[in-house]
Amino acid sequence: MRGSLFAFLGGAFITLQGVANSRISQDIGTWQAATITQLTGFIMALLILIFVRDGKWQKLKQVKPLYLTGGAFGAVIIFSNITAIHRIGVTLTISALLIAQLSLTFIIDSKGWFGVAKMKMRLPQFIGIGMMIAGVVILRF
Structure with missing residues (x-):
């Protein structure tokens, strides 16, 4: 918490x-x-x-x-x-920032870079990122 x-x-x-x-x-x-x-x-x-x-x-x-x-x-x-x-604008900037952060952290977690525990990325994580990207596209228009 x-x-x-x-x-x-x-x-x-x-x-x-x-x-x-x-x-x-x-x-x-x-x-x-x-x-x-x-x-x-x-x-x-x-x-x-x-x-x-x-x-x-x-x-x-x-x-x-x-x-x-x-x-x-x-x-x-x-x-x-x-x-x-x-x-x-602020909204799209922060949205893109979050997508970039999550995408890179997925790569870091899945490869075990920087000494972090290697984690397998599953379909729900990819769906979540896809939904965020779709949300930014919707915000853009």
């Missing part, structure tokens, strides 16, 4: 961030908005880290260097979301 709550909150905040970034970018530019978002996100994460103090920094050397680039994806995510919101 708690995981679902965090997933719901994350989804809501992704949407709010996209809308806020879109508005900021209209005034100062897309890459400037992405920079401000990354900076404020870093500051917030740093403050939370200082407050929580879980002491797991010693394990940083165990993390594969490839995975340490994950934060850099944020710049591309922000730029892509801002640009998409400007061109197709």
